[in-house]
Amino acid sequence: DTFEIMLFRSFVGVVIVIAAASVFGTWHQVNRQQFSLHFARNIMHFIGQNLWFYAVTVIPLAQVFALEFTSPIWVILLSPFLLGERITLIRAIAALMGFIGVLIVTRPDMAGINTGVMMAASSAIFFAFTIIFTKRLTRTQSITCILFYLTVLQLIFGFLSAGYDGDIALPDAETLPWLILIGVAGLLAHFCITNALAIAPATVVVPIDFVR
Template identity: 70%
Template sequence: MSTTLRAAFWMSGSIASFSTMAVLGRELGAELDTFEIMMYRSLFGVIIVVSLAGLTGTWREINTRNMPVQLIRNMAHFTGQNLWFYAVTVIPLAQVFALEFTSPIWVIVLSPLLLGERLTRARALAAVMGFIGILVVARPDMAGINAGVITAASSAIFFALTIMFTKRLTRTQGITCILFYLTTMQLVFGIVAAGYDGYIALPSAGALPFVMAIGAAGLMAHYCMTNALSIAPATVVVPIDFIRLPAIAVVGMLLYGEPLDIWVIFGALIIFTGNYLNILAETRQKN
């Protein structure tokens, strides 16, 4: 299996995990604010990472090298994730993902500058076709800009930075180390942000399983994405993530009655076509 196809396999796990997080975040939004959701998510993430590192012996990978990069990466992700969790509670899921997916445009533009990766025609074509597909699916109405739209669009910028610095870390750090600092740093950020008003809400018995699941899904999403980024360039990995949009549009329709029409199918076909052409070109180049 080529590196591009292996990266696509890992990204399928990331897509499923991020979609699960969106649904769980919406369900928890009525009981917990975004800072509390992030705090509890990170708490369960720390427990999972430390437990698995102890069982597998990978705790030896954890070190203090590249701490400035770890800090910047996790501050960017914490900010983007909080903006994203707020957005999924106030606007349709497909619209959130559509606006979030402007981040690959930033990645493809910035990767040559920050990561030294080449911007090939196939990668640029995949990004452009993916973005066109997103616009076809979501057909955003710029006249209806609100807080949800603004926060979703802003999260894309921070997610792009997260991807940039994650790719840089994979050059020198193991996945256990990256996930350890992801969860521990964001737990500290979450405690400070959630407790700034002197009160942190405890999840109810009914919400606790959702909180635990969102922690596991968040960790799995980053584990899969980090694996993908460790074996393939960011400009290959990120366009694959476009598939999340038609997937979440279907989820929104089934669970929340959000409208789904022929344009979603048409947009999804454009997205899949762009990804297929990109994977095909990368595979041929390797061979």
């Protein structure tokens, strides 16, 4: 199920982060100074990810992506209040044009509003808060620290959620490579977006997400 996917994906991430921190000697950068913000960020991310995975199983992928790409709009709208960033006309136009482009390419059929559509739309809001909290963390926390808490907390959340019924299905030889690939790709994506947010305003970074 989706919780098990998140569990094994996060386990792969933990292994990579621990190995990288050991090789590059960045363990000293991991601290508890902003733990409450790390926790809030990862709660938002965990909920958003599971809503997204659920939506993928019940509605067409075009609809999922079209709704997911409302996330940059939410970031731009919320950034002035939560990050103190200024919305410029160019940034607003870039976000709007990017979203319109996604709609043109995917041509989603939004005629029926169902549970899957609601889950995908909700995941976009949770992803927006994840980006905003990540931006706040980059002001005081290192990339190693952010990724450490990301993988560890997601692993804990995934374990608790997947194991609530006392049964966690271990991956077989066919699914294991895919789970490893998901874990590696997901961590690399977080590494890139976190570095980008550390360098530039969130309202500049998020519209670039439309290139996906």
